[in-house]
Structures are given as C-alpha cells and as structure tokens.
Amino acid sequence: MEDFNFYSPTFFAFGKDRENEAGSLVRRFGGSKVLIHYGGGSVIRSGLLDRVKASLDKENIPYAELGGVKPNPRSGLVYEGIELCRKEGIDFILAVGGGSTIDSSKAIAAGVVYDGDFWDFYSGKLIEKALPIGTILTIAAAGSEGSPDSVITKEEGMFKRGATGDAIRPRFSILNPALTQTLPPYQTACGITDIMAHLYERYLTNTTEVEVTDRLIEGLLLTMIHEGPRVIEDPDNYEARANIMWAGMMAHNNSCGVGRSQDWTSHDIEHELSALYDCAHGAGLAVTLPANFTYVMKHNVMRFAQAAVRVWGCQMDFANPENTARAGIEALRRFFKSIGMPGNFEELGAKEEDIPKMVESLCRGNGRGGSISGFTTLTEEDCANIYRLMI
Amino acid sequence: MEDFNFYSPTFFAFGKDRENEAGSLVRRFGGSKVLIHYGGGSVIRSGLLDRVKASLDKENIPYAELGGVKPNPRSGLVYEGIELCRKEGIDFILAVGGGSTIDSSKAIAAGVVYDGDFWDFYSGKLIEKALPIGTILTIAAAGSEGSPDSVITKEEGMFKRGATGDAIRPRFSILNPALTQTLPPYQTACGITDIMAHLYERYLTNTTEVEVTDRLIEGLLLTMIHEGPRVIEDPDNYEARANIMWAGMMAHNNSCGVGRSQDWTSHDIEHELSALYDCAHGAGLAVTLPANFTYVMKHNVMRFAQAAVRVWGCQMDFANPENTARAGIEALRRFFKSIGMPGNFEELGAKEEDIPKMVESLCRGNGRGGSISGFTTLTEEDCANIYRLMI
Numbered sequence: 150m151e152d153f154n155f156y157s158p159t160f161f162a163f164g165k166d167r168e169n170e171a172g173s174l175v176r177r178f179g180g181s182k183v184l185i186h187y188g189g190g191s192v193i194r195s196g197l198l199d200r201v202k203a204s205l206d207k208e209n210i211p212y213a214e215l216g217g218v219k220p221n222p223r224s225g226l227v228y229e230g231i232e233l234c235r236k237e238g239i240d241f242i243l244a245v246g247g248g249s250t251i252d253s254s255k256a257i258a259a260g261v262v263y264d265g266d267f268w269d270f271y272s273g274k275l276i277e278k279a280l281p282i283g284t285i286l287t288i289a290a291a292g293s294e295g296s297p298d299s300v301i302t303k304e305e306g307m308f309k310r311g312a313t314g315d316a317i318r319p320r321f322s323i324l325n326p327a328l329t330q331t332l333p334p335y336q337t338a339c340g341i342t343d344i345m346a347h348l349y350e351r352y353l354t355n356t357t358e359v360e361v362t363d364r365l366i367e368g369l370l371l372t373m374i375h376e377g378p379r380v381i382e383d384p385d386n387y388e389a390r391a392n393i394m395w396a397g398m399m400a401h402n403n404s405c406g407v408g409r410s411q412d413w414t415s416h417d418i419e420h421e422l423s424a425l426y427d428c429a430h431g432a433g434l435a436v437t438l439p440a441n442f443t444y445v446m447k448h449n450v451m452r453f454a455q456a457a458v459r460v461w462g463c464q465m466d467f468a469n470p471e472n473t474a475r476a477g478i479e480a481l482r483r484f485f486k487s488i489g490m491p492g493n494f495e496e497l498g499a500k501e502e503d504i505p506k507m508v509e510s511l512c513r514g515n516g517r518g519g520s521i522s523g524f525t526t527l528t529e530e531d532c533a534n535i536y537r538l539m540i
Numbered sequence: 541m542e543d544f545n546f547y548s549p550t551f552f553a554f555g556k557d558r559e560n561e562a563g564s565l566v567r568r569f570g571g572s573k574v575l576i577h578y579g580g581g582s583v584i585r586s587g588l589l590d591r592v593k594a595s596l597d598k599e600n601i602p603y604a605e606l607g608g609v610k611p612n613p614r615s616g617l618v619y620e621g622i623e624l625c626r627k628e629g630i631d632f633i634l635a636v637g638g639g640s641t642i643d644s645s646k647a648i649a650a651g652v653v654y655d656g657d658f659w660d661f662y663s664g665k666l667i668e669k670a671l672p673i674g675t676i677l678t679i680a681a682a683g684s685e686g687s688p689d690s691v692i693t694k695e696e697g698m699f700k701r702g703a704t705g706d707a708i709r710p711r712f713s714i715l716n717p718a719l720t721q722t723l724p725p726y727q728t729a730c731g732i733t734d735i736m737a738h739l740y741e742r743y744l745t746n747t748t749e750v751e752v753t754d755r756l757i758e759g760l761l762l763t764m765i766h767e768g769p770r771v772i773e774d775p776d777n778y779e780a781r782a783n784i785m786w787a788g789m790m791a792h793n794n795s796c797g798v799g800r801s802q803d804w805t806s807h808d809i810e811h812e813l814s815a816l817y818d819c820a821h822g823a824g825l826a827v828t829l830p831a832n833f834t835y836v837m838k839h840n841v842m843r844f845a846q847a848a849v850r851v852w853g854c855q856m857d858f859a860n861p862e863n864t865a866r867a868g869i870e871a872l873r874r875f876f877k878s879i880g881m882p883g884n885f886e887e888l889g890a891k892e893e894d895i896p897k898m899v900e901s902l903c904r905g906n907g908r909g910g911s912i913s914g915f916t917t918l919t920e921e922d923c924a925n926i927y928r929l930m931i
Contacts, residue, residue, distance in 0.1 A: 150782040152554060152556060153552075153554050153555065154551065154553055154554070155551075155552040155554065156549075156551040158547075158549030158551075159547075160547045160549075161545065161546040163545070164543025164544065165543060167543070326541075358783065360763050360767060360783045361760070361767075361783040361784075361787045362786075364759035364762050364763045365756060368755035368756050369755065369756070372751050372752045372755045375751050376752075388748075388749035391749070391799070392750070392751045392752040395752045395799070404790065404795060408782070
C-alpha cells in the first residue's frame, strides 16, 4: 500500500425530507448569503427548489439564483457564476441537482476566490481555496457530493477536463433517495454505470497488497449488481435507491481508493465522446469500459480474473485465467445492456470517422503530450484501437 | 435503510514516518498548547515519544505530559488530566498510543470544557463540545482514531461504559503501520479480534434492505481473515499491517454501519469481563462473540447463514440453513483460536462463580434497568446463560 492522506469532512444528512434542513445546514457551516445553483426544469417542477428556498427563508438567509446548468457543464456558466457571486457578495454555494450542477458549483466556488482564470485548475493546478459548498443531490451517479473532484467542459475547443482539491469537498450533502425516484430509467442506468466506473477505475491498480481497498470496491460493485436491476425494474423502490445512493458516495469519496494507483483512462476516453456528441457520461462509459478493459486486460490478467470471480461469480479457469478475465468483462458488458445502456458507437450515436479527431483531443488537447496513463500508458494508436473496439 | 447523519471530519495521515508531522498537524488544526497523553514504557522505549516532542518543538508548540494510561483506562487519570489541562491552559490533546490512550484523551477533552462530572457522558449524555484531539496510533484495534466513541472504566464500582459524540472525533490521526510492527503477537491478535467484533456488531441488525453496508462489512471481514494470519505469522509484514490498520479505521468510523440498527451486546457482555479480570478487551471478545452468537442465532438464522456463506465460504445448506449459520460461528471460533486467542473462561482467567456478579453489574449497574438490548433484548437470565456458554 502506498502512503496517503485522506480527508473527507463532509456532513451527510441522509433520508427522507432532509432537504428541508438546507437552511439550518447553511447556517451551521457558516453561510450568510447563498447562491442557489441548479440545472433546469425538473427541480422547479418537482417543487424541490421551492422547498429549498423556504428552508433558507426560514433561517433568514438571503440568496441569489443561477439556473441553466447542462449535462457536461460548460465553462461559460462558470464564468457567469463567478461574476454573480462577486457582485452579490455570496459566501456559500448551494448546489441543487446532480453531478453536473455540483461540479459547476465547485468550479464557481474555486473561481470566486482566485485571481486568475478558473480554467487553470482544470489544466492541472490544485484547488487550495474555495467558497464553501453544500449540495442537495438529485441523482446517484457522479459521487461529486462527497468527492474533491469536478469536471467541466471548456466551450472553446470543447475540452472536458477535471480539477481536484480537498477545498471543494462539500461542507454538507443532503442525500434523500426519494428525490431520485422520479428519474427516468435511462438516467438512473447512466448513474449506475458511472458509479461502477468509479469503482473499476480504482480497481485497476498497479499497487500490490491492497486487500482492504480491493474488498471494499468489490463489496460496492456487488451492491450495484444487486440493486441496479431492482431499481430499473421498480423506479419507486426507495430501499434500492437508498443503497445505490450511499454506494455512489462511497465509490467516489476515495475511502475505497486510498493508497493505490488508479486508472482514469476510461473516464478520459469517455470525456471525448460526451464532449463531442453531448451524450450522457454514463452512457459513454458503458461503451468505453468493456472496450478499454478488453484492450488492456493482458497488462494484468489476474486482476481481471479476480474481479470476474469475486464480483461476477465466474468460475476460475486455473488452466487459462485469461478465459476467466474475459468472462468477467463480458459479464460487465451484459450487465450494462440489461439495464438499458448502449453497447457500441451506433447505439451511442458516435461515428467511426470522428475517431482521429477524438484521439487528437484526448492525447494532444489542452497541453497533453501524446498519451494518457493509468493502468497502462495508452498512445494515440492504442486509443484509436480502443475506440475501434466500440464500433 | 434508516435515516442517518454521517460526519467524519478526521484528517488521516497514513504511512511511514508520518508521526514526524505531528507538530505541523497540531498547528494546522489550531492547537497552541498541547497535552501529550500516553500509556507506559513502549512509546518511550521505542523513541516514538521523543520524535513526537521533537516535532512539536520544531513548530515551537509548548506541551505538558500525562502518561500512565492503562488498558481499560480509568476515570482517576481522566480527572487528573482534566485538572492538568485547566491549570496549564491546554487547548489541544495529542494521544500517543492505542485505543485506551485515545479514549482517555477523549474523556479529558470532553471533561475540560464541561462544568459537571465528565462521567455524565458515560451515563448517557451526548458529548457536544470538547477540546480538539489528535492521535498517533500504535495498535490497530479499537478504531478510536476515527470514531466518535470512548470507553472508560469508573474505578468506583468498576463500571466500564461508553460515551459518544462527533465532538470527540479526532481532528487528525496519524496511522503509521510500521509503529505496530513491534507489537507482541497476543496484542496483535487482540486488535484483530476487536476489529472483527466492531464489524460483527454492526452486521447483527434488525434493519432490512441494507445491502451496501452488509457488503462493506463483509469486505472488511474478508480482509481481516486474509491479513490476520499473515501478520501473526510475520509480525514485520508492513503490507499486512497496513491493510489491517485501514480496515480497523473503516470498521469503526461507521461508514459501514450507517442507516441500520446495530448490536453492541457483545461489547457490553465483554466489558464486564475486562472490568473484573482486567483482561485484554480483544481476548474477552474472542470468548464472548461465539457464545453470544450461538445463543441469539435463532433470532435470525438467515443473517448468520449469510455471514457464513459470504464471509467464511461455507456451503449453504438450503434444507437446513441453521447448519450453515452454525458452521459460520464455528469458523469464527476456530479463527480466533488460530491466531492465539482464548476460547473459554479458563483460558481467559475468568471464573464461573463470578457470573452472578457480572450479570448484576451488566444488567443493573450504573442505572440500567435489568436487561441489555441490540440484536435482541437479553435479560439477566439470558446474560447468565451466555456467560455459561463460555465455560
């Protein structure tokens, strides 16, 4: 195991109706003037936004509003949010929505207290200071409610890039599984896929002797395999929603990923898909993961065989472990299909002729030097081959 | 799943030589005058205490010292610590040691800022305010380095009782697995047993639909089963020590226990043994757990069968699940024996004739009303029967 720091000082309020505590939690964590940041119609239509405002009113906490966050959130709205916060003297950002809204809030929070261009953080600069953030989560997926991470798409060039820093971990996150019951099955399945990707990307490590984090990741994957199909079949299943919601947070707050190298190449490869086609991140991952894993499997067959046996219940082929490794990847592919996710370029709406453009952006864009690294190093040729496996 | 709050704002510095950062971490978390609290000879002999002092000196942070914490830490030293802190104007407590030292530090931290008798907290009052605490852990066992809990023995009456409150979660905890490499095998095994008890006591729930926390607990138990024997065989195995250390923290910071009823009767039953015989807490648990589980198994046979299959690799007896449940408890008993733990009263140094006295203290002492509750309610007769199963 490698040395590490772990710091997750987020207060989680989990359960029914907890959004009504938003005002008192903002007060507790030091907010006196709030920016409510959200996406579009659903939080308005469901009445959630009104309940949140009522909760702030009850505490006499003034607020400004900024809606309009889109999936794959854009830099333009971040700049707008930074300006608004400065103009209004905002000292706390309350994200009401999913990963996109939370990530946009994190970018604004970091940008407000930074003299330079916030995009510096999405080009490799560590976020060390930010306004405090609270979240009210409406989809179990990104894990941003408990993570130090944010992903934003820069409109100029359509680069989709990540930033990190403990300063952007939310001060509190309200997790009410009932808020996710109205999600369409497709979005629910995208969330399930994203959570499983966060687990697999931690699982693919080159660090040895990591039994504790292996076992935690496997336990969370087993949870998703059990609860995922239940919630697709019965969207109103509060209990399945609740299990997925906590699994989603634990999958990405990094308590199961400490002390080990991780592999974020699948996320990188997918980001080109969702940046170019504006498809759902989860849908892009469902196509990317099996392709990438098939391509890199031989780097460590036993790691994939372990996942196959422990997570997917495959029989170990002791004479030829590669068969087991492959069976585990196939089980993952079938699982994504069973919950309604796309399985190839066509189902995703991607085009073979765009591969060179995506490879160029992936390996050369925003200052990259011709390859991406994680479990293995992938050159431009490797990345092109992986995209071709998705056709 | 039940509604819950989860808040674990401890900064974990994990890895080799991290104790040398004690001074800078005290500074970071607001300490300006420190009480170094510790037990006895080993932290002095190993040079650890000197390294910690050097680290504080480097930051020009003055300190007072209070050694002498014993296993099953006593109220007397807590009163002494409270008085010393007030006299010296201490604003930060640094625990250097294991669970006993950390628990004693927590009691002092809560007592210093409380007008009444600190024992109020150990009689049911929630701890809402305390001096900040940092820890440098020397044994993976109690999980106190990441928990909101503390257990103290009141010398008058020899009541061993627990207190809780997020205010006593450490601000930082330094986890250097190398510091545990010098532990004798018996103490190491006691720690392994304590960690497994923390997992089992969360596993025994009456809450249904808790797949995510079940799977996390099972994953941590599987880790202990894999790493425990390795570290007993080779005490210098840093990697096994590291896996156990993180598992011990995760077992008790409650991220795997949220949203479910828990069962702390085994801890309660054991506390009478260690209070009366001053045996190691882990050794008492090794005798208590299989006896208690055998007694309460019929309350939910399938829960024990699930542990047997998922954790111990037992075959499910579909015609008679009770056989499987029993096989899992036997596997646990054999595991404790295999790492050198006692298996009965005689090996523990306990006496049959003391059972009535222990039952009286357990069920009536310190204001209790004749029974203890968790997975089931245990009357005085039940508790006597459970102690008899340990003979």
